[in-house]
Amino acid sequence: MSNSVPHSLPSGLPRLDRCAVMGVVNVTPDSFSDGGLWHDPAKAIAHGLALRARGADLVDVGGESTRPGSQRVPEDEELRRVVPVVRELAAAGVAVSVDTMRASVAERALEAGALLVNDVSGGLADPAMARMVAATGAPFVVMHWRGQSADMDRLAVYGDVVADVVGELTARMDALVAAGADERQLILDPGLGFAKTAEHNWALLGRLDALTALGRPVLVAASRKRFLGTLLADPETGDLRPARERDDATAAVSALSAGAGAWAVRVHDVSGTADAVRVVAAWRRAARQE
Template identity: 50%
Template sequence: MTLHLRPIHFTDAPFAYPDGHVARLAGGLQWFAAYEVIEPAARRIVAVADIAQLGARAATLHARITAPRAPWVLGERTLRFDQPQVAAILNVTPDSFSDGGAHVDDPAGAASAGMAMAAAGAALIDVGGESTRPGAALVWEEDEARRVAPVVERLARAGALASVDTRKAAVMEAALSAGAAIVNDLSALLWDERALAIVARSGAPVILMHSPDPKAGGHGRPGYRDVVTEVFDWLEARVDAVVAAGVDRTRIMVDPGIGFGKSLADNLALLNGLALLHGLGCPLMLGASRKRLIGALDHEAPVAARLGGSVALAIAGAQAGVQVLRVHDVPETVQALRVWRGLRDRALSATS
């Protein structure tokens, strides 16, 4: 394990500090005054003003952590990363863990539901045609493409920004041809050997999710020594590989893969350590909506009764500087973020 930096000591605004003593997190709404420095044999706290003393690796991470994330200009639409945005989950499967069957074999109804989520404040509609729950059956790629492409086409024609949630190259091709602007691959372009070339050739941005066994479905349980730094290292290597294949680093988003090959303790550690992942220099996506960890913390609450926990995790993500929150419950999450944004704006103006 090499050196890692986790931003800590968050503050309302920079105005009460001397120049250079606080830094802005990824060009967003959060400011911080120190790092937890994580090395193989020790952890310590170092002030932002002293980070230059830690060498080249720390300087690289600090530059990535503080650099604003370039917006994604996608035709007539732009996805900005200077404040948290909502990506709406739109499943067109019969067996997804949360809302499977709600829109299967009904492209018009699915697109209408997606447009309703866009009207409620979702910046992105993430369309998936295969369940990723543990034990879910593999869907033939042509069947998955037939589920996804007509929905994407209707959304794009109506002016919504759509992404395709798939690990299959043929589905990516079909969805991109239908108007999808972004590829969201839970296997980080490792499941299908054609996927990386397709994304690189298309110029579409891509979301790379961590899982310990992407070729097997993502739900293996390897046993981590330090889940936060190990997830970081895996994603760092994957981002480097995708960049080397021709995808611009500014067009890559990363997702820590909450619930994929991770225990409850692992998931909680990742959520508490999210700010460390800004050292990858990419926008972050957090997909914790209605996940099993909420039920585990609340008397085994069923999927339909996990709204409160989902919103709490979304706000925790916003506090850690996450740029995109992937959720089922769009109106409630958007409202929570608007209140959170109001608090941040007030904190900034009160100290200026």
């Protein structure tokens, strides 16, 4: 179990004695693992409530797929998809995160009751995002990112992936603070699968301590991603394990991430991970009593 550097959690987020579980609601027709299932707002709201009932501490609502090769959606369409779902979930008492790269969408979602902005670009995709973060004081996830989904595969070139990601995330934190944000607002995400090969993802997970050492909470989002499908590929045909059949592996990554000091894990199937992080917390408590 990790002895990670203590960090202060941004205000307004659930305080827990274990790793938090963030459930995913994709209000999109084309997300890689569940595109179209929750595209209807009523279904998305019902799914968010179900995720909370299964053990999600936060629910992350997104209206734009960021799978490799995907194209951006217009701003008005993203707003149409996201804001009503955020508003209804927040009104029902759900702790809501909004998954967006647009400052305008983030601001509208915060007004509708979201507590957290989860920007996979770390503020790079929209120059207005840093100002919005500074002005609102909202907790903000700074993910490691090198370019839009349509271009990310060619950007997966590193000298030392752990050192490079740590350096680039540190630079993003510095830039956000320079724009007026408080460092205590910031949460870090290594960006698994974004401009990274399977080997890069495993290297980052194996050295999660290099991120927790930066002194900020760390979010790990490995759920159902391609590198797990590759690991679990059919040994005879080489066919990848389908996305919706990667949840057991996701729960294993969640447990190991929690043990390595992650603040939260972002997952599609909540139940297995909710159990896994509670096991880790009990294990830690027992270890401290020895």
